[in-house]
Amino acid sequence: MLKPLSFWSFEIAIALISIVFTYYIFSFYYKNSKNMKSQFLSKLALFSGIFFVQTIFTAISSIFLSMKYNETVAIPMLIISSLELIGFVVLFKLVRY
Structure with missing residues (x-):
């Protein structure tokens, strides 16, 4: 079982936070691709949807x-998930503005 403050618990928490960010990014591109009927936005929605599924799998x-x-094993996974989360936060900020 997980210890309350283990590396695994931090890694799983970061993965769950990443799910929230990728869901927002996916829903943003999906809604805009439907409203604007743009092929480029449809491809971005597909791309962000793949990231969303990948984050759930992670x-x-x-x-x-x-x-x-x-x-x-948890420490390298924590580093990878942290870098992934940083990338999603940057993309999230770009999407919002």
């Missing part, structure tokens, strides 16, 4: 990995 796989592996 969160689920992190939960299962945390049950089997120790902190030595």
Whole structure:
């Protein structure tokens, strides 16, 4: 089971936060592609939808990995998820303005 403040719990929390950001980005592009009927926005919606699914998969796989592996696996996963989250936050800020 997860310890309250383990690397795995931080990694899973970051993955869940990433899901929120990618959902917002996906819904933004999806709504705009429907309103403007633009092929470019449709492709951006597809692209962000793939990121959304990938982020869900990352969160689920992190939960299962945390049950089997120790902190030595969690630390690289935490770094990767943190960089991913930073990228999504930057994209989120660009989408909002």
